[in-house]
Amino acid sequence: QVQLVESGGGLVQAGDSLKLSCAASGRIFSWYVMGWFRQAPGKEREFVAAMSWSGGSTYYADSVKGRFTIPGDNAKNTVYLQMNSLKPDDAAVYYCAAARTRVLYSDYARYDYWGQGTQVTVSS
Numbered sequence: 713q714v715q716l717v718e719s720g721g722g723l724v725q726a727g728d729s730l731k732l733s734c735a736a737s738g739r740i741f742s743w744y745v746m747g748w749f750r751q752a753p754g755k756e757r758e759f760v761a762a763m764s765w766s767g768g769s770t771y772y773a774d775s776v777k778g779r780f781t782i783p784g785d786n787a788k789n790t791v792y793l794q795m796n797s798l799k800p801d802d803a804a805v806y807y808c809a810a811a812r813t814r815v816l817y818s819d820y821a822r823y824d825y826w827g828q829g830t831q832v833t834v835s836s
Contacts, residue, residue, distance in 0.1 A: 714738040714825040716808045721830030724798055728834075732793040734808030734827060742766055745811040746791040748782060749820055750804035750832075759818035760806070761793060771816040776802075800836045805829040 720732040734746070747762040761782040762771045770782055776795075784791040795802065809823035817823070 716827035718827040718830040723833045729796045736789045752804040762816040803834045
């Protein structure tokens with residue numbers, strides 16, 4: 713079993729930066745894919761970014777490309793979401809997820825484990 717715990721959410725102003733963390737524990741393997749998703753009220757869960765521990769590949773949604781990055785720290789089993797130039801449209805609950813695959817999927821149904829989510833609010 714895999715446990716994921718997010719942290720780092722909060723209230724920021726438009727244009728600010730915020731860094732989310734996702735600490736993974738349990739039976740997680742180095743070849744898993746880690747992803748970040750978000751869900752705003754009344755909207756479907758949306759893919760944000762994904763990364764592969766092995767090889768360091770990354771994949772971003774067009775809406776965040778150039779503003780967000782998804783670095784990981786292997787030694788700490790922690791993946792981050794560095795969010796820069798935040799916009800009010802980025803406000804949502806952000807979820808960390810892990811997939812037992814080597815493919816960087818954007819489909820949330822491909823992910824096997826989920827954290828509880830952390831709220832990000834962006835004021836204009």
